Amino acid sequence: MNDTIAAIATAPGEGGVSIVRISGPEAENVLMRVFLPKKKNPWPLESHRMTYGRAVDGAEAIDECMAVLMRAPRSYTREDVAELQLHGGVAVCQRALQACLRAGCRLAEPGEFTRRAFENGRLDLSQAEAVMGLIAARGEQARQAALRQLDGGASSFIRRAADELYQLQAALAACIDYPEEITEEEALSGLRPRMLALADTLAAAADERAAHILADGLTVALCGRPNVGKSSLLNALLREERAIVTAVPGTTRDIVRGEITLNGCPIRLADTAGLRDTGDEVEAVGVRLAKKAAAESDCVLLVLDGHLPLTPEDEALLRGIPSEGRDVIVLLNKADLPAAFPAEGLPLPEGTACLRVSARQPDSLGPLKEALARRAAVSDRLALTQPRHVEAARRAAEHLRAAAAAMDIAVDLASVDLSAAQSELASITGDQVEESLLDAVFSRFCVGK
Numbered sequence: 251m252n253d254t255i256a257a258i259a260t261a262p263g264e265g266g267v268s269i270v271r272i273s274g275p276e277a278e279n280v281l282m283r284v285f286l287p288k289k290k291n292p293w294p295l296e297s298h299r300m301t302y303g304r305a306v307d308g309a310e311a312i313d314e315c316m317a318v319l320m321r322a323p324r325s326y327t328r329e330d331v332a333e334l335q336l337h338g339g340v341a342v343c344q345r346a347l348q349a350c351l352r353a354g355c356r357l358a359e360p361g362e363f364t365r366r367a368f369e370n371g372r373l374d375l376s377q378a379e380a381v382m383g384l385i386a387a388r389g390e391q392a393r394q395a396a397l398r399q400l401d402g403g404a405s406s407f408i409r410r411a412a413d414e415l416y417q418l419q420a421a422l423a424a425c426i427d428y429p430e431e432i433t434e435e436e437a438l439s440g441l442r443p444r445m446l447a448l449a450d451t452l453a454a455a456a457d458e459r460a461a462h463i464l465a466d467g468l469t470v471a472l473c474g475r476p477n478v479g480k481s482s483l484l485n486a487l488l489r490e491e492r493a494i495v496t497a498v499p500g501t502t503r504d505i506v507r508g509e510i511t512l513n514g515c516p517i518r519l520a521d522t523a524g525l526r527d528t529g530d531e532v533e534a535v536g537v538r539l540a541k542k543a544a545a546e547s548d549c550v551l552l553v554l555d556g557h558l559p560l561t562p563e564d565e566a567l568l569r570g571i572p573s574e575g576r577d578v579i580v581l582l583n584k585a586d587l588p589a590a591f592p593a594e595g596l597p598l599p600e601g602t603a604c605l606r607v608s609a610r611q612p613d614s615l616g617p618l619k620e621a622l623a624r625r626a627a628v629s630d631r632l633a634l635t636q637p638r639h640v641e642a643a644r645r646a647a648e649h650l651r652a653a654a655a656a657m658d659i660a661v662d663l664a665s666v667d668l669s670a671a672q673s674e675l676a677s678i679t680g681d682q683v684e685e686s687l688l689d690a691v692f693s694r695f696c697v698g699k
């Protein structure tokens with residue numbers, strides 16, 4: 251951690267500016283070698299102030315630029331940080347980075363700036379991950395959740411839970427260590443309900459579905475027999491001709507994907523091959539892919555042709571809707587044509603949504619969009635929103651339940667479970683983590699952050 255690192259902090263490609271960032275004890279010295287300020291007697295640079303000049307590599311000019319030095323500890327990493335703001339372009343910033351490396355730093359690993367911010371105590375681990383969440387956010391909802399986490403929302407929830415857990419551990423330890431002073435029953439009577447209450451609090455915050463939707467968006471598969479208008483509906487939702495549409499049944503074979511944003515939530519749509527028994531080898535592969543896409547999605551749109559009587563294939567698909575566990579919306583497409591059967595007569599499990607739509611009439615898709623937006627909306631009161639945190643909290647809740655159950659058998663067994671729960675909570679904030687976990691977390695960052 252004592253060396254000085256550098257990386258290009260902006261996304262590759264052309265843009266207004268690109269930034270090369272340097273962090274570490276040699277940051278100022280490196281800057282003095284690669285930056286030639288315009289003004290006289292510039293050194294030492296005033297901290298946190300932009301200075302105009304040139305980026306240079308030895309005697310050669312690289313670009314006109316601005317530079318800023320942020321002295322420790324008032325910087326992102328809490329080390330001395332220097333940044334060069336160059337014209338945005340691949341060659342310019344590559345060359346400036348090379349000059350920095352020659353001037354005495356090494357290339358940063360992915361996430362290494364943020365890892366230093368964490369190791370220097372500026373952020374806890376969940377906040378460091380929130381930085382990554384902000385960068386990765388593809389919609390308003392994910393951005394807001396990441397910002398709440400950066401502001402310490404997850405950390406303060408976990409610290410409160412950890413405090414309660416410490417109290418439980420202390421009470422249990424007292425009763426193990428001083429059995430003559432407190433009767434075991436006295437000491438234990440209140441503990442079990444508190445363990446279960448804490449387990450409930452953690453389990454309620456550990457909403458895996460919500461965490462997955464924030465990270466990946468809501469995945470939706472358009473399924474149904476051939477020719478009912480799945481591809482037409484995909485195109486209508488995307489408002490572009492993404493998938494091929496023809497009157498020939500069996501047109502779509504590959505999965506055709508597209509994404510829309512509804513109320514700030516990304517909805518990832520997959521149009522699939524029409525489901526039927528077929529002798530055509532290519533189509534059969536498509537049917538297999540379609541079933542896989544349906545099984546893996548959060549929500550299935552089962553499309554029927556509302557202007558033709560149901561076929562045995564439609565009926566088989568309707569019978570296949572499970573009564574729970576799978577989220578299915580039945581769409582009666584081609585509502586611009588006369589309806590062949592009433593929606594009410596369909597044999598649907600209770601609570602299954604059924605909507606009349608027409609791919610030819612974009613206005614008819616409003617209720618469908620509302621239904622999808624509702625499924626993609628995640629409560630903004632959820633304390634934990636990252637899959638890693640949710641899993642750790644769920645495991646902590648399991649250990650607490652095991653501890654509560656162990657109270658009848660052996661109090662020291664319960665204390666082992668409480669310690670295990672405490673380790674899970676500490677892994678969220680990074681108060682107690684293995685180096686390998688840190689490597690895994692930070693390697694998912696981009697270089698330069």
Ligand SMILES: Nc1nc2c(ncn2[C@@H]2O[C@H](COP(=O)(O)OP(=O)(O)OP(=O)(O)O)[C@@H](O)[C@H]2O)c(=O)[nH]1
Pocket residue numbers: 475476477478479480481482483494495496497498499500501502503522523524525583584585586587607608609610611
């Ligand atoms: N009138 C009317 N025709 C539609 C509508 N949606 C689709 N069609 C027509 O139905 C036929 C089949 O449409 P597709 O979108 O290719 O159907 P599909 O379900 O993707 O079919 P496969 O890819 O073969 O499984 C085409 O001729 C479309 O123009 C609709 O809402 N109203």
Ligand SMILES: [Mg+2]
Pocket residue numbers: 480481482493494495501502521522523524
């Ligand atoms: Mg199709």
